[in-house]
Amino acid sequence: MQKKRILVIGLGSMGFGIAESLLRAGHTVFGADINRDQVDALCTKGAQTVEKLGTDKADILVSVVLNAEQTETVLYGAPDFAARLTDGGTIISCATIPPETAKRMEAEAHARGLQYLDAPISGGSVRAAEGKLSVMASGTDAAFAGAQPALDATAETVHNLGPAAGAGSAMKAVNQLLAGVHIAAMGEALAFGMTQDLTVERMIDVISVSAGSSWMFENRAPHIRDADYTPRSSVNIWPKDLGIVAEIASSAGLEIPITQTALTLYRDAANAGLGLQDDAAIIKPYAASVGLKLPGEAGE
Numbered sequence: 001m002q003k004k005r006i007l008v009i010g011l012g013s014m015g016f017g018i019a020e021s022l023l024r025a026g027h028t029v030f031g032a033d034i035n036r037d038q039v040d041a042l043c044t045k046g047a048q049t050v051e052k053l054g055t056d057k058a059d060i061l062v063s064v065v066l067n068a069e070q071t072e073t074v075l076y077g078a079p080d081f082a083a084r085l086t087d088g089g090t091i092i093s094c095a096t097i098p099p100e101t102a103k104r105m106e107a108e109a110h111a112r113g114l115q116y117l118d119a120p121i122s123g124g125s126v127r128a129a130e131g132k133l134s135v136m137a138s139g140t141d142a143a144f145a146g147a148q149p150a151l152d153a154t155a156e157t158v159h160n161l162g163p164a165a166g167a168g169s170a171m172k173a174v175n176q177l178l179a180g181v182h183i184a185a186m187g188e189a190l191a192f193g194m195t196q197d198l199t200v201e202r203m204i205d206v207i208s209v210s211a212g213s214s215w216m217f218e219n220r221a222p223h224i225r226d227a228d229y230t231p232r233s234s235v236n237i238w239p240k241d242l243g244i245v246a247e248i249a250s251s252a253g254l255e256i257p258i259t260q261t262a263l264t265l266y267r268d269a270a271n272a273g274l275g276l277q278d279d280a281a282i283i284k285p286y287a288a289s290v291g292l293k294l295p296g297e298a299g300e
Contacts, residue, residue, distance in 0.1 A: 032079075088146070090147050091115065186280075234275060
C-alpha cells in the first residue's frame with residue numbers, strides 16, 4: 001500500500017486512536033487540535049505537528065471534530081485546513097452532522113478541486129486505536145479511492161452507502177438514535193432492577209445472555225458496576241447527536257417520541273452537572289429520584 005501524508009484534525013479519544021492506527025500503518029501523520037497536550041502526546045508516538053507540514057501538502061485530511069460547526073470551521077474557515085491538501089486530495093469527514101450539511105461541504109470541496117467522503121464512524125475509542133472502526137460512508141468513486149489508504153488503516157468495516165454525501169450522515173443518525181435510546185434504556189432498566197433488590201452485577205450476568213440485551217447494555221452497564229464514569233463517550237454527546245436526529249425527523253414530518261424522551265433525559269442529566277461524565281451516568285438521575293445507592297457510593 002502506498003504511504004500517504006495524512007492530516008488528522010481533532011485528537012480527542014476517537015481522533016487520537018485514528019491517528020495511532022494511521023501511524024501503525026506507516027503513513028506520515030500530522031496532527032492538529034486546540035488542546036496542545038494532545039498534539040504533543042501524538043508526536044511522542046511518531047506524528048508531527050501541522051506546522052511541520054510547512055509549504056508541502058497532505059494527500060488526505062481526516063476531520064474528527066465534535067460537530068457540524070467545528071467541521072466547517074476547520075475545513076473552510078479561519079484555519080482552512082482544506083487548503084493544506086494537494087490538488088485532488090481527499091477530505092474524510094467523521095463527525096456526526098446533518099445530511100444537508102454534509103452535502104454542502106461536499107459541494108465546497110468539489111469547488112476547490114478536492115474529494116469529500118461523508119464518513120461518520122462508530123466503534124468507540126478502543127476500536128479506533130485498534131484500527132477496527134465501522135465507517136458509514138458516502139461519496140463519489142474518486143472520494144472512496146482517495147480515502148482508501150486511510151480507511152484500510154482505521155476501519156474494519158466500510159459501508160458504501162452511495163455516490164454522494166448525505167447518506168453516510170443519515171445512516172449515522174439512525175445509529176445514534178438507537179445507541180442513545182439503548183443507553184438511556186440501560187440506565188432505566190438497571191435502576192428498575194435495583195428497586196427490586198437485584199444487583200447490577202447479577203443483572204449484567206443474566207441480561208447479557210438474554211433477549212433484552214444490546215451492545216450498549218453489555219458495554220455500558222459494566223461502567224456502572226465498576227463505578228467508573230471516566231468518559232469514553234460523555235453524556236454531553238447525546239443532546240447534540242439526538243438533537244440532530246430530532247431536527248432531521250422534524251424536517252421529514254416524523255414523530256419520534258421515544259427519541260424525544262431520551263433526548264430530554266440527556267439534557268436534564270447534562271444540566272444536572274453530569275455532562276462530562278461517561279454516558280452510563282444517565283442512571284444517576286434515576287437513582288437519585290428514589291434514593292438508590294449505586295455501586296461505589298457510600299452505603300451501597
